[in-house]
Amino acid sequence: MPQRGPGPAPTAAPADAVRAASVRGIAEELAGLRGPLLPVLHAVLERHGYVHDDDVPVIADVLNLSRADVLGVVSFYHDFRRTPPTAHRVTLCRAEACQARGGEATYAAATDRWAGSSDVELGEVFCLGNCALGPAGTLDGALHARLTPERLEALTAGWDR
Amino acid sequence: MSAVVWVPCDAAAVSVGADAVAEALTAAGATVRRNGSRGMLWLEPLVEVETERGRVGYANVAPAEVAGLLAGDLDDGERCVGVVDDYPWLARQHRVSFARVGVIEPTDLAAYRERGGLAGLERALTLSGEDVVREVTDSGLRGRGGAGFPAGIKWETVRTAEADVKFVCCNADEGDSGTFADRMLIEGDPFTLIEGMTIAAVATGASEGFVYLRSEYPHAIRTLRRAIDIAYAHGVLGESVLGSGRRFDLDVRVGAGAYICGEETSMLESLQGRRGEVRAKPPIPALHGLFGRPTVVNNVLTLSAVPMVLADGGAAYAALGTGRSRGTQVFQLAGNVARGGVVETDFGITLGELVEGFGGGTASGRPVKAVQVGGPLGAYLPPARFGLPMDYEAFAEAGAMVGHGGIVVFDDSMDAGAMARFAMEFCAKESCGKCTPCRIGSTRGVEVIDRIRGGVQREANLVLLEDLCATMTKGSLCAMGGLTPMPVRSALEHFPEDFGVDAGTADAVAGEMPESATSTDGGARP
Numbered sequence: 001m002p003q004r005g006p007g008p009a010p011t012a013a014p015a016d017a018v019r020a021a022s023v024r025g026i027a028e029e030l031a032g033l034r035g036p037l038l039p040v041l042h043a044v045l046e047r048h049g050y051v052h053d054d055d056v057p058v059i060a061d062v063l064n065l066s067r068a069d070v071l072g073v074v075s076f077y078h079d080f081r082r083t084p085p086t087a088h089r090v091t092l093c094r095a096e097a098c099q100a101r102g103g104e105a106t107y108a109a110a111t112d113r114w115a116g117s118s119d120v121e122l123g124e125v126f127c128l129g130n131c132a133l134g135p136a137g138t139l140d141g142a143l144h145a146r147l148t149p150e151r152l153e154a155l156t157a158g159w160d161r
Numbered sequence: 162m163s164a165v166v167w168v169p170c171d172a173a174a175v176s177v178g179a180d181a182v183a184e185a186l187t188a189a190g191a192t193v194r195r196n197g198s199r200g201m202l203w204l205e206p207l208v209e210v211e212t213e214r215g216r217v218g219y220a221n222v223a224p225a226e227v228a229g230l231l232a233g234d235l236d237d238g239e240r241c242v243g244v245v246d247d248y249p250w251l252a253r254q255h256r257v258s259f260a261r262v263g264v265i266e267p268t269d270l271a272a273y274r275e276r277g278g279l280a281g282l283e284r285a286l287t288l289s290g291e292d293v294v295r296e297v298t299d300s301g302l303r304g305r306g307g308a309g310f311p312a313g314i315k316w317e318t319v320r321t322a323e324a325d326v327k328f329v330c331c332n333a334d335e336g337d338s339g340t341f342a343d344r345m346l347i348e349g350d351p352f353t354l355i356e357g358m359t360i361a362a363v364a365t366g367a368s369e370g371f372v373y374l375r376s377e378y379p380h381a382i383r384t385l386r387r388a389i390d391i392a393y394a395h396g397v398l399g400e401s402v403l404g405s406g407r408r409f410d411l412d413v414r415v416g417a418g419a420y421i422c423g424e425e426t427s428m429l430e431s432l433q434g435r436r437g438e439v440r441a442k443p444p445i446p447a448l449h450g451l452f453g454r455p456t457v458v459n460n461v462l463t464l465s466a467v468p469m470v471l472a473d474g475g476a477a478y479a480a481l482g483t484g485r486s487r488g489t490q491v492f493q494l495a496g497n498v499a500r501g502g503v504v505e506t507d508f509g510i511t512l513g514e515l516v517e518g519f520g521g522g523t524a525s526g527r528p529v530k531a532v533q534v535g536g537p538l539g540a541y542l543p544p545a546r547f548g549l550p551m552d553y554e555a556f557a558e559a560g561a562m563v564g565h566g567g568i569v570v571f572d573d574s575m576d577a578g579a580m581a582r583f584a585m586e587f588c589a590k591e592s593c594g595k596c597t598p599c600r601i602g603s604t605r606g607v608e609v610i611d612r613i614r615g616g617v618q619r620e621a622n623l624v625l626l627e628d629l630c631a632t633m634t635k636g637s638l639c640a641m642g643g644l645t646p647m648p649v650r651s652a653l654e655h656f657p658e659d660f661g662v663d664a665g666t667a668d669a670v671a672g673e674m675p676e677s678a679t680s681t682d683g684g685a686r687p
Binding site: 034069099144 | 173336338339340376412415416434452494496502567575591
């Protein structure tokens, strides 16, 4: 079963012809690869920030897959977000090595700080490969080490709450 | 003449400011070169200055300090670690796979060649596939991903299989907490992996390869892609590998945040563009792998050991190590450890030498309570077990596993009951859902552990937990469900008080170790 379920339904946007054409172009460009679906979804993510529900039939059509096949893959993997990204993203490691260095306290502080924020999205990740310098996390994609609650606060001081 | 300084571009170094240090050094007029990390992560950013004596290292350099560093202000303090190659922590290691990591610029093919690179591939191209496989078999090299399956046997299966196309897949989905050697090798010396995969292709008759690299490692993805481009440009990859007329194409595929895709069949499904659900085995991937074709699937460190095996011969590699664990292993010291990083050494070193000798105990300065060896599916071991030699069989006998060589250190503030609960919770979160013991068992496991810790019918629930662990161990399709009981049982065995249980009760219930904990492959099926 997918760990996070299908997720909330994306806010209904009218079918966007420009986006559909872009997604079709991405899929057509990569269709020749062996097993092209993940590369296509990553490329859509990179270009558009998330996978919209309307992208699914377009990709399915180009790759000659069923929509269920595509949706099944989109919903299986944590990376393929289905809602537009927020202005800032904080991802904190909650795996064992970072727990051993106090990562849960940082996560708890971050949860308190950004609860209900529409600008900052807090996510969890299980290992960023920075296990000797934890707690590790990424701030808008950049890897950071030794993220105590205080350091996290200092590094994100310029962000709107 | 401006000073030549080396600043690591490794993600761990960057995470503590290495890029800013490099910029500051450039601005101060130094010639900056970027290397991988030496693996002494507590010293990062570790800046090295070229001198007549060799490369002299300066630890924990901040951007504001670079002028002083170049002027020699740090030379007399403890921040100067002396000639890095002679630094005891590093000099005591035996670096084979990591010989070039941190030394050269990662994508400098000429430097790679100068330091012995491509010698293994060149020799492999003069041998028959059968002879190349024999070298690997003779070396005793076993899968470094965790299962410890002999690489030569796997390769021979693929070599003798008939098919229109065969594949070599590198499993670089290093999702286990406390492990980062795959990442550091790819970021620090990617050509070693490329060479190892090419040798595997030459040996088995494969023409296409994929590296399945996790999306959490963006630095590694960039470095490996650049290295592959360079390898193509220099004829190491492509239609005629080093002019041999043999074709080998290599591509990087990026994972998408699913832990289970580190399991080899799940990885193959993911490479095919599907949900990462594990496959039942048999058929084994060596015969029915990627797109149903014979496929070599090996971990980064397994494939990265291959160039040395071919360059120096299988016997030279087999001369290292102990028992049936031959060669070197790249151990990773992580978690609450004073001196964390990469320790490559022959098998047989004790756990205590690694944790206390290299690691220097905890970072917090408190006593070590436990270490978890081999990732989230590995056992928790107390200091009383620090005499254990790092050896696949010795660990299996102790109800533990070497796994991918990651060692996570915890101080005495750790709650082993909470960690056991976390093991089940993590399994529930990351299970692919294909088999019931893993999908349902993990959720029930969280509940049962909660009841034990909460004092609800404690003895009955201990029996139930043991029964659940046995079911997961024996009934799961892959090592995820099959090994999740290992941290749970070991935590309960060694730290029953953290479950509110007295030692006698836990012993009475624990019963016999499951089959998977005593078999040599750690429960993962080859």
